[in-house]
Amino acid sequence: MKKLVVITGASSGFGMELAKEFAKDGYPMLLLARRVEKMEALNLPNTMCKKVDVTDKESFESAVREAEAQYGKTDLIINNAGVMLLGDLSVQDPKEWKRMLDVNVMGVMNGMQIVMNDMKERRFGTIINLSSIAGVKPFANHAAYCASKYGVAGLTEVVRGELSPYNVRTLYICPGAVSTELLGHTTDKNIIEGYEQWKESVGATNITANDVAKTIKYAYELPQAVSLRQIVITDTMQDA
Template sequence: MKSLVVITGASSGFGKAMAKEFHDAGHPLLLLARHVEKLEALGFSDTICQKVDVTDQDTFQKAIRQAEEVYGKTDLLINNAGVMLLGNLEIQDPKEWQQMLDINVMGVMNGMQIVMEDMKKRQHGTIVNFSSLAGVKPFVNHAAYCASKYAVSGLSEVARMELSANDVRVIRILPGAVNTNLLSHTTSNTIKDDYNAWLKETGVGRITPEDVAKTVHFVYDMPQAVNIREIQIADTKQDA
């Protein structure tokens, strides 16, 4: 049996596509999300589905340890869980800022801390963290979202440096506009309408979660000595 793959936010979008990609490749899976019924509906073999809020490190860690008792140590952790609550900095509810920082940043840090020590001991393992193009460049109405994704980019690079001597890889995935339900998290209908109008006008958004899943699989399947540190993946028509 192949090595254990752990995926957060696995019930939809990138997470769901990556779950199928790695399941079809023969990996046992631990799938984590807040809506466990959606995970169970996938009907995958050699898969454990757990209801986990990534901001709760104790529950997060317990789920990983239980899966490792069945399938062996985690070889790949994909920190994919996240929310995108777009808003104008001047008027956006600070509760939305906090929600993004808790899930997008603390959730990633929790996941890394859970697996890092063991990966160092084994001198093997890969951590994939989902940032965004909004983690390397600013966009209007993305202030708090950018803040959270810039944080993921920064903390991932620090972790990569700290783990490199132990032959553990940290990889950052930075998608642009992709056809997922992520925009639905945004509470401003005006911003959503403007975003959708931009997609229609530019023709951007042809990339699918499956395209991103294949990309993640490719970088993971490279030899352990090869660390593709960062991938920015966007529609060819996206100029920003």
Template sequence: MEKGLVVITGASSGFGKEMARVFHDAGHPLLLIARRTELIEALNLDNVMIRKVDVTDADAFQSSVNEAVAQFGPVDLLINNAGVMLLGNIWNQDPQEWQTMINVNVSGVLNGTRSVIESMIERESGTIINISSIAGFKTFTNHAVYSATKYGVHALSETLRQEISGSNVRVLVLSPGAAETELLSHTSNQKIKDDYVVWKDTMGGYSMDPRHVANAALMMFSLPQEVSIRELVIAPTKQDN
């Protein structure tokens, strides 16, 4: 059976890069979206369209999806994975960092969803997996704005699920805990970075391989269309919060 098109944002590193590998190995044609496309090209995947798109640019997002659909057919799965984590305290963090997180983590998810949702409803088939975070349902110090954006991802996902579940379209949330990705490197506060390293030592100095998150996404998608894992939380066993 021919596999359907999978769209993955933030596909150049971390969870997105591993998802690109996992879904490619599962036989799906891919539209891989990122700003650093050279890192995707280095993966040497076939049956793939790679596009340099900022997920905050709705028109560019839609254009890339339309192009991929013309080549590969309808989108079976959209993974809204692109995100930034700029940790800090509200009273001394640059407000531009707040806006960057809101734009990418929330507006990017909305732009991606809008680019595929009408077709999925019309076909009465399709899946959207929104990558959130443990910080999307519990709070951590230095995470106020980041958590606010991820709480937002949970809220918009659940609302959308209620609105379109009757059309047999799945809206799923995958919430990782601490993982070995580039997310922390986005943070400009060096003390927060240093404190994270100290905290990670409580887990043996290593958190979670992003490959496990990619495999979890494949598992959620691979279930029959009439079955939804509405939310899955995955974290290191030694992570105690």
């Protein structure tokens, strides 16, 4: 019997593609997102779907414990849930900064804390956090988003050092421009148009969410002794 995989933000984008890929190989899964109907519509076997906001640690942990009671302890958590609200920092609504920091950083920290102590005790397990190429280098109109994704990179590195003596892997993935619903979170239509024009101009339109999902699954399925600590994955034609 394969071990439990927990995926946040599983109602679209990377999360949905991850769910499909892990289902192909018979992994029991807990899928979490606010739009539970989209996860349930996948009709995946051995899968529990729960409506959870990752910023609500109590409901997040309750869902994980319920899945563990049915499928066994979590062997992999993929902290994928995130929002991207691009904007010029000088005029952007601070509520958008807070939303990104709450979901993109606090949500990830919640997921890590929920599973990490059990993993330490078992001396086995994997945590994979979704950062971004915007967590590696700066981009215009990405100030608050970069802050959140640099934060994911930093906290993952720190926890990696804390968990590696216990044989627990802690990795982070930094995707570049990929077509998902993420850009649609941005409220400035001019920024959305500019971003899409940039993607077209550099030809960064061929990589898919499924490509990223397959890469994450590959990193997890390597032997426990092999840790791909950081993966930056972009369209070959993306030069920035």
